[in-house]
Amino acid sequence: MRLPEINLQELEKIKKENFRERLEFQDRYVKWMKMANNVDWSAAQKSIINRKSEGPPRRTHSNRSAVRTRSAKRSKN
Numbered sequence: 001m002r003l004p005e006i007n008l009q010e011l012e013k014i015k016k017e018n019f020r021e022r023l024e025f026q027d028r029y030v031k032w033m034k035m036a037n038n039v040d041w042s043a044a045q046k047s048i049i050n051r052k053s054e055g056p057p058r059r060t061h062s063n064r065s066a067v068r069t070r071s072a073k074r075s076k077n
Contacts, residue, residue, distance in 0.1 A: 033041060 036044075
């Protein structure tokens with residue numbers, strides 16, 4: 001198995017760019033937090049927390065019946 005060639009200079013350049021973008025985002029977010037009123041900030045945080053607590057999407061009824069149909073066809077063969 002052959003390993004891919006890695007350009008370390010290019011990798012270092014990407015790493016620095018990523019770090020710079022992250023710092024810019026943090027600066028914008030801190031400015032927003034300072035300027036936003038508590039109601040807006042709380043609503044945004046609640047939205048994030050609720051999305052995280054919902055977990056992965058659940059299968060719908062139609063998805064489950066499709067799975068049963070395919071498995072039933074396999075068991076007949």
